[in-house]
Amino acid sequence: MNTGAAAEQLVHRELVWLVCGIGLAVLPHCTRLPVWIPLLHYCLTLSRLRIPVRWAQQQAVTLTTLRQLAMVAALIGVYSHYGTLAGRDAGVALLVVLSGFKVLESRTPRDFYIGCFLGYFLGITNFLYTQTIPTALFMCLVISIITACLVTRNDTGKQLSIPARLRLSGALLLQALPIMLVLFLLFPRVPGPLWGLPRDANTGRTGLDDEMAPGSVSQLILSDAVAFRAKFSGLTPEPDQLYWRGPVLWFSDGRKWTTGRGQSGRDPAPMNSYGTPLRYEITMEPTGKHWLFPLEMPAYIPEDSYLSADFQLKTKLPLRERNRYTLISYTNFRIGTDHPAELQRALQLPAGKHKKTLELARTWRQESNTPGQIIDRTLQWFSREKFYYTLTPPLIGGDSVDEFLFSTRQGFCEHYASAFVTLMRAAGIPARVVTGYLGGELNPVGDYLIVRQRDAHAWAEVWLGEEGWRRIDPTAAVSPARISEGIESALPDSIIDIPLGLENNVIARDLWQRFNNIRDAINYRWNEWVVGYGHRRQIQFLGQFGMGEADWRGMTVGLMAATAVIVLCIAVRLFGQRSTSADPAGRAYDQFCNKLARQGMVRHLSEGPVDFARRVSISRADLDQDVNRITSLYVDIRYGSQAHGLKSLQQQIRKFRAGYKHQ
Amino acid sequence: MSAGIVLERMLPDQAGVMPPGTGTLQKQRVYIFPTRQGITFACMLLIMLLGAINYNNSMAFVLTFFLGGLAMVCILHTYHNLAGLVLTGIAPQPVYAGETALFPVTLDNRVGYQRYAIALDQAAQRPWLKTWQRVSADTLYTDMPARHLKTVYIQVETTRRGIRPLGRLKISTCFPLGLFRAWSWLETGQTCVVYPRPDGNRPLPPATIDPLEDQKGNQIGTDDFIGFRKYRPGDSTRNIAWKALARGQGPLVKRFDGKGASKLMLGWHAAGHTQNTETRLSQLCRWVLRAEQQGIHYGLAIPGFHIEPGHGEQHKHLCLRSLAGYGLA
Numbered sequence: 001m002n003t004g005a006a007a008e009q010l011v012h013r014e015l016v017w018l019v020c021g022i023g024l025a026v027l028p029h030c031t032r033l034p035v036w037i038p039l040l041h042y043c044l045t046l047s048r049l050r051i052p053v054r055w056a057q058q059q060a061v062t063l064t065t066l067r068q069l070a071m072v073a074a075l076i077g078v079y080s081h082y083g084t085l086a087g088r089d090a091g092v093a094l095l096v097v098l099s100g101f102k103v104l105e106s107r108t109p110r111d112f113y114i115g116c117f118l119g120y121f122l123g124i125t126n127f128l129y130t131q132t133i134p135t136a137l138f139m140c141l142v143i144s145i146i147t148a149c150l151v152t153r154n155d156t157g158k159q160l161s162i163p164a165r166l167r168l169s170g171a172l173l174l175q176a177l178p179i180m181l182v183l184f185l186l187f188p189r190v191p192g193p194l195w196g197l198p199r200d201a202n203t204g205r206t207g208l209d210d211e212m213a214p215g216s217v218s219q220l221i222l223s224d225a226v227a228f229r230a231k232f233s234g235l236t237p238e239p240d241q242l243y244w245r246g247p248v249l250w251f252s253d254g255r256k257w258t259t260g261r262g263q264s265g266r267d268p269a270p271m272n273s274y275g276t277p278l279r280y281e282i283t284m285e286p287t288g289k290h291w292l293f294p295l296e297m298p299a300y301i302p303e304d305s306y307l308s309a310d311f312q313l314k315t316k317l318p319l320r321e322r323n324r325y326t327l328i329s330y331t332n333f334r335i336g337t338d339h340p341a342e343l344q345r346a347l348q349l350p351a352g353k354h355k356k357t358l359e360l361a362r363t364w365r366q367e368s369n370t371p372g373q374i375i376d377r378t379l380q381w382f383s384r385e386k387f388y389y390t391l392t393p394p395l396i397g398g399d400s401v402d403e404f405l406f407s408t409r410q411g412f413c414e415h416y417a418s419a420f421v422t423l424m425r426a427a428g429i430p431a432r433v434v435t436g437y438l439g440g441e442l443n444p445v446g447d448y449l450i451v452r453q454r455d456a457h458a459w460a461e462v463w464l465g466e467e468g469w470r471r472i473d474p475t476a477a478v479s480p481a482r483i484s485e486g487i488e489s490a491l492p493d494s495i496i497d498i499p500l501g502l503e504n505n506v507i508a509r510d511l512w513q514r515f516n517n518i519r520d521a522i523n524y525r526w527n528e529w530v531v532g533y534g535h536r537r538q539i540q541f542l543g544q545f546g547m548g549e550a551d552w553r554g555m556t557v558g559l560m561a562a563t564a565v566i567v568l569c570i571a572v573r574l575f576g577q578r579s580t581s582a583d584p585a586g587r588a589y590d591q592f593c594n595k596l597a598r599q600g601m602v603r604h605l606s607e608g609p610v611d612f613a614r615r616v617s618i619s620r621a622d623l624d625q626d627v628n629r630i631t632s633l634y635v636d637i638r639y640g641s642q643a644h645g646l647k648s649l650q651q652q653i654r655k656f657r658a659g660y661k662h663q
Numbered sequence: 664m665s666a667g668i669v670l671e672r673m674l675p676d677q678a679g680v681m682p683p684g685t686g687t688l689q690k691q692r693v694y695i696f697p698t699r700q701g702i703t704f705a706c707m708l709l710i711m712l713l714g715a716i717n718y719n720n721s722m723a724f725v726l727t728f729f730l731g732g733l734a735m736v737c738i739l740h741t742y743h744n745l746a747g748l749v750l751t752g753i754a755p756q757p758v759y760a761g762e763t764a765l766f767p768v769t770l771d772n773r774v775g776y777q778r779y780a781i782a783l784d785q786a787a788q789r790p791w792l793k794t795w796q797r798v799s800a801d802t803l804y805t806d807m808p809a810r811h812l813k814t815v816y817i818q819v820e821t822t823r824r825g826i827r828p829l830g831r832l833k834i835s836t837c838f839p840l841g842l843f844r845a846w847s848w849l850e851t852g853q854t855c856v857v858y859p860r861p862d863g864n865r866p867l868p869p870a871t872i873d874p875l876e877d878q879k880g881n882q883i884g885t886d887d888f889i890g891f892r893k894y895r896p897g898d899s900t901r902n903i904a905w906k907a908l909a910r911g912q913g914p915l916v917k918r919f920d921g922k923g924a925s926k927l928m929l930g931w932h933a934a935g936h937t938q939n940t941e942t943r944l945s946q947l948c949r950w951v952l953r954a955e956q957q958g959i960h961y962g963l964a965i966p967g968f969h970i971e972p973g974h975g976e977q978h979k980h981l982c983l984r985s986l987a988g989y990g991l992a
Contacts, residue, residue, distance in 0.1 A: 110699075123726060131722040151840065154779070183728035604773075
C-alpha cells in the first residue's frame with residue numbers, strides 16, 4: 001500500500017525500462033544516421049540513469065541552462081547535416097535527438113508517458129526505411145518492451161517481477177493481434193499520398209534512371225536488392241531471351257546518355273509479333289519512378305500504364321508501393337517505322353567529340369556495303385581485339401568513347417553499349433541505347449524469376465530499314481557467358497553474396513543457394529501480402545469473399561463489426577467465470593453461487609455452504625426452499641460421499657433461477 | 664458479479680457490532696474513460712495513421728493498428744482489474760478533534776486473479792470532469808492478491824468536534840497501461856465521532872459525597888452485595904455474574920453497595936466563564952478524561968444531557984460522545 005504522492009515520483013526501475021525501450025527503437029537507425037546523433041541519444045538517456053536525483057535538484061538551474069544549450073547545439077547540428085529540419089531523414093534525426101533530451105529531463109509521470117510514446121513513434125519510423133521480416137520482428141520486441149514500461153509505471157505496488165511484466169505486455173499484445181489483423185485488412189486504403197511526400201522519401205532506392213554515365217550501371221551491380229520478380233504462366237524463356245526493357249536513351253553529350261526531353265511520342269510504333277505469346281506477372285519493387293520492365297517486346301500492357309514510341313512501358317503514377325502487373329510479350333517481333341525525325345534523332349552525336357571513333361567509323365563505312373556488314377565488323381572487332389568485360393574498369397579521364405575503344409579496352413556493359421551506338425551513329429546507322437535488366441535467377445521454391453539490381457544491363461538497338469529496330473548486344477561479343485548464364489558467371493564470387501569459406505565447397509554452395517531461395521520465397525510472399533497490401537491488393541483480397549465492390553463505407557462497417565466481435569470474445573474470455581473446482585459437484589456448486597452472486601448475494605471466502613444458505617434464506621425468503629434443497633444435496637454429495645445424487649444436483653442447479661419471480 | 668463494484672453496507676446489530684458478511688450488497692456502476700495519457704496516445708496514433716496513409720507504408724499501418732488494438736484490449740483489462748471487488752466500510756474509532764480519523768475500508772477480492780494498483784481516495788465534491796484524471800497526493804494504492812481480504816485505512820484530518828462522515832469514496836484503477844481509468848463512486852455511509860479536543864487548565868471540581876449515603880469512608884462501593892441487575896454495556900467484567908450466565912439466566916451484573924463513593928457532576932457552568940461553547944466542551948472533555956483516570960464516579964450535566972455518575976471505558980465514551988454531539992441536530 002502506498003500513496004499518490006509516492007506514485008508521482010519516477011523510480012529508477014521505470015527509467016531503466018524506458019531507456020532500454022527507446023534505445024532499442026533507435027538502434028536500427030544507427031546505420032542510417034550520422035554517428036554523433038545516436039551517440040548523443042545514448043549518452044543523454046544513460047546519463048539520466050546515473051544522475052542522482054538530489055544532486056540534480058540542487059543544480060536545477062545550471063542543468064537546465066546546460067541542457068537547453070546542448071539542445072540548441074544539437075538542432076543546429078542536425079540542420080547543418082541535412083540542410084533542413086523537415087523531411088524523412090532530418091525528421092528522424094530530430095526525433096532521436098529530442099527523445100534523448102526528453103528522457104534526460106523526465107521527472108513527472110507525464111514525462112514518462114511522453115517518453116514511452118516517443119519510443120513507439122521511433123519504432124514506426126524504422127519502417128520508412130525497411131519493411132523486412134527481421135525489422136518487423138525487432139519492432140515487435142521494441143513495442144513489447146515499451147508496453148512493459150507502461151506496465152511497470154502502473155504497477156504502483158511493485159508486485160510484478162520482470163518476467164511477469166513482460167508476460168503481461170506480451171499477453172496484451174497477443175490479444176491485440178486479431179484486432180490489428182482486422183484493421184489491417186479492412187481499413188480502407190487510398191491509392192495515393194494524402195499530401196506530398198518529402199523529397200527524400202524514396203532515396204536510397206537503387207534502380208535504373210533516365211540517364212547513363214560510365215559507372216552508373218556497374219554501381220547497380222553491387223546491389224543485391226530485388227528490382228522485380230516475374231512469374232510466367234507457361235515455360236520460362238531461355239536466359240538469352242530475358243531482356244527486360246527499361247529506359248531508352250537517345251541523346252549523348254559525349255559522356256552521359258539521356259532519354260532526351262519530351263521527344264518520345266506516346267503512340268507506340270507499329271509492331272509485328274510472331275510465335276507464341278508469353279503471359280507473365282511482374283511484381284515491381286517501388287522505385288518512385290515510372291518505368292516498368294516488360295520482357296521485349298510487350299504486346300498487352302496493364303491498364304494504368306502506356307507504351308511510348310520507343311517501347312518504354314511507363315505507369316501513369318510513380319511506383320510508390322509494390323505492385324503486380326500482368327503482361328503479355330512476344331520474343332519474336334519487328335518494331336518501328338522510318339519516321340524521319342526519329343531516325344534523325346538516332347544519328348545525333350555530340351559536336352567535336354569522339355574524333356578517333358568517328359575516323360574509324362568512316363573507314364569502315366567506306367569498306368563495307370551494308371549496315372549489316374558494319375555491325376558484324378564491329379562485333380568481331382570487339383571479340384577479336386583485347387577487350388575485357390570487367391566490373392572495375394580503369395578510370396577514364398578524357399573522351400570516354402575514344403579512350404575506351406583505343407586505350408583502356410576494359411569496360412562494363414554500359415561502356416560497350418555506349419561505344420557501339422556511337423560507332424553506329426558515326427557510320428550513319430541510326431542507333432539508340434536501351435537499358436534494362438538481363439536474365440534473372442530462377443527460384444525453384446516459388447517457381448519465379450528474381451531480377452535483382454545486379455542484373456542491370458545496357459544494350460543497343462540499330463535501325464535496319466526493312467528489319468526495323470534490331471537488338472544488338474555488344475557485351476555478348478566480349479563476354480558470351482554474361483548473356484547465356486547470367487551475371488554470376490561473369491563476375492567474381494566476391495560480388496555474389498556467398499559467405500566466406502564456402503566458395504570452393506560445391507555442397508555448401510548448393511545449400512547456401514537453396515537457403516537463399518527459401519528465404520527469398522518467404523520474402524516474396526511477405527512483400528506480396530503484407531508490405532504490398534495497398535488499395536489494389538485490398539480490393540483483390542476482398543474480392544475473394546465476394547466483397548470486391550466494397551467501398552470505404554462498407555469496409556468501415558465491416559471493420560467495426562469485426563472489431564466488436566473480437567473485443568467481445570476477449571471480454572467473454574476475460575470476465576467469464578471459470579470454476580476453480582476440480583470435482584463435478586464443486587463445479588456445479590460454483591455455478592449455483594455465481595447465479596446468486598449475480599443477484600448480489602456473494603458467498604464469503606470463509607463462509608460454508610450451510611451458513612451461506614441460511615443467509616440467503618433470510619434475505620430472500622422466496623428462494624428459501626430451492627437454496628436449502630440444493631445446499632443439502634451438495635453437502636451430502638461433497639461430505640457424505642453420496643455420489644449418486646450428482647445428476648440430480650447438476651439438473652437442479654441448471655434449473656435454478658435466482659432472479660425475482662414476477663407474478 | 665463482474666459487472667460492477669459491490670458495496671457491502673453494514674447495518675449494525677443491536678449491540679452495535681457489525682459481523683462481516685451480513686451487510687446488504689449494492690452494485691455500483693464502474694465507469695471508464697481515457698486518462699490524459701490515453702488521449703495523448705490517441706493523438707499519437709492518429710499522427711501515425713496519417714503518416715502510414717501518406718507514405719502508403721504497410722508496416723506503419725500494422726504498427727498503428729497493433730497499438731490501436733492494444734488500447735482496446737487495455738480498456739477491457741482496466742475494467743477487469745476493478746470490477747467485481749467487494750467493499751465494506753467499517754465503523755472507525757472515535758478521535759479527538761485535530762487528530763487523524765482512520766476510516767477502515769475492507770477490500771475483498773473474491774476472484775481467482777490478482778488486482779493491481781487499486782486507488783482509493785475521497786471524492787472531492789467537484790464535478791467528475793475535474794477529478795477523473797487527477798490523483799491527489801493522499802490517494803491510497805493497494806494490490807489485491809487473489810481471494811484475499813484487506814483492510815485499508817482512509818485518513819481524514821479532523822478539525823472540529825462532531826460527527827464526521829467519510830462522504831463519497833472514489834475507487835479507481837489505471838492498471839495495466841495507464842491509458843484508461845476505471846472508477847466507481849461509493850457511499851459507504853461511514854461516520855466518525857470526533858470528540859472535542861481536551862483542553863483547558865481549570866482544576867477538577869471537588870467531588871461531592873452523596874449526603875444520603877453513609878459517611879464512613881472513601882472506599883469505592885464494592886463491599887456489600889445487594890443484588891443483581893441486567894448487564895449494561897460498559898459494566899466491568901469483574902462484576903458479571905458468571906454463574907448466573909452459565910445457568911442460562913442471561914448476563915447479569917452483581918451490585919454492591921456503593922458506600923462512601925465520591926461522585927462528581929461535571930456541570931456546564933463550572934467549565935468556563937466565557938460564552939465560548941467549544942472552549943467549555945474542551946474543558947469538560949479534559950475533566951472527563953481526568954476523572955476517569957482518577958477513578959472518580961462522574962456524571963455530566965450539560966444543557967440537553969444529563970448523565971448519571973458512572974465509571975468505566977464505556978461510560979467515558981458515552982460522555983465524550985455527548986460532548987461531541989453537543990448542539991448538533
